Amino acid sequence: MCNDHSTGLTRRGLLGAGALAASAALAGGFVRPAVAQSSEMKAAPNDIAPDEAMRRLMDGNARYVENLTQNRDMAAGREARAAAQYPFAGILSCADSRVAPELAFDQGPGELFVVRVAGNFVDTNGLASMEFGVAVLGIPFLMVLGHSSCGAISATIDVIENGTELPGHLPSLTDALKPGVEKALATKPADPLVAATEENVRYNVEKLKTATPIVAEAVSAGKLKIVGGVYDIATGKVELV
Numbered sequence: 001m002c003n004d005h006s007t008g009l010t011r012r013g014l015l016g017a018g019a020l021a022a023s024a025a026l027a028g029g030f031v032r033p034a035v036a037q038s039s040e041m042k043a044a045p046n047d048i049a050p051d052e053a054m055r056r057l058m059d060g061n062a063r064y065v066e067n068l069t070q071n072r073d074m075a076a077g078r079e080a081r082a083a084a085q086y087p088f089a090g091i092l093s094c095a096d097s098r099v100a101p102e103l104a105f106d107q108g109p110g111e112l113f114v115v116r117v118a119g120n121f122v123d124t125n126g127l128a129s130m131e132f133g134v135a136v137l138g139i140p141f142l143m144v145l146g147h148s149s150c151g152a153i154s155a156t157i158d159v160i161e162n163g164t165e166l167p168g169h170l171p172s173l174t175d176a177l178k179p180g181v182e183k184a185l186a187t188k189p190a191d192p193l194v195a196a197t198e199e200n201v202r203y204n205v206e207k208l209k210t211a212t213p214i215v216a217e218a219v220s221a222g223k224l225k226i227v228g229g230v231y232d233i234a235t236g237k238v239e240l241v
């Protein structure tokens with residue numbers, strides 16, 4: 001068996017035409033989708049430092065909290081977006097209807113690359129989506145976004161503490177959330193739901209950071225920053241954890 005089996009798959013087979021772009025991006029070259037490359041050679045709008053991307057995101061959340069959002073013209077930029085996309089941040093969010101990343105960070109269409117699943121955890125397809133965002137779209141910043149009053153985290157606590165048996169495919173979801181939740185519960189926290197929500201975010205930030213080859217290499221090269229945040233449904237504020 002070949003040692004770099006997964007690298008070979010990703011670079012030569014998995015992304016097809018995007019594989020070349022992925023490889024070049026990881027090598028530090030200037031890479032954007034072919035459509036954009038043929039029409040312009042200047043730096044892409046999302047070709048910014050990871051810290052600048054985080055500042056842009058958190059400034060947007062501050063506007064949202066103060067009810068001073070700026071992104072109200074949904075028609076603006078439609079023509080440009082038809083040619084290419086340049087999201088500056090990737091968000092791994094819960095599916096909860098009360099958490100809306102574009103609204104919570106005051107961003108318009110094309111700004112955020114959002115993967116959503118109840119409990120905001122990293123699975124293979126979610127990771128592959130983020131790999132595409134990082135390697136092909138050039139996203140410099142990722143956030144794992146948990147939130148207050150998360151039903152998926154509550155259900156996982158219930159399964160662990162009370163042995164509750166859930167119907168359908170729900171056990172698959174709570175199994176995925178157990179590592180972070182169990183770690184939090186082991187500390188006997190005053191508020192298990194808050195502690196488990198934060199620990200689940202930290203667990204999945206670490207899982208993303210160490211996801212080889214694409215995401216981990218981009219982090220090592222300083223091209224990508226990954227942080228965790230928790231959205232407070234009552235205030236709209238995102239706190240970094």
Ligand SMILES: [Zn+2]
Nearest residue numbers: 094096150151
């Ligand atoms: Zn949730």
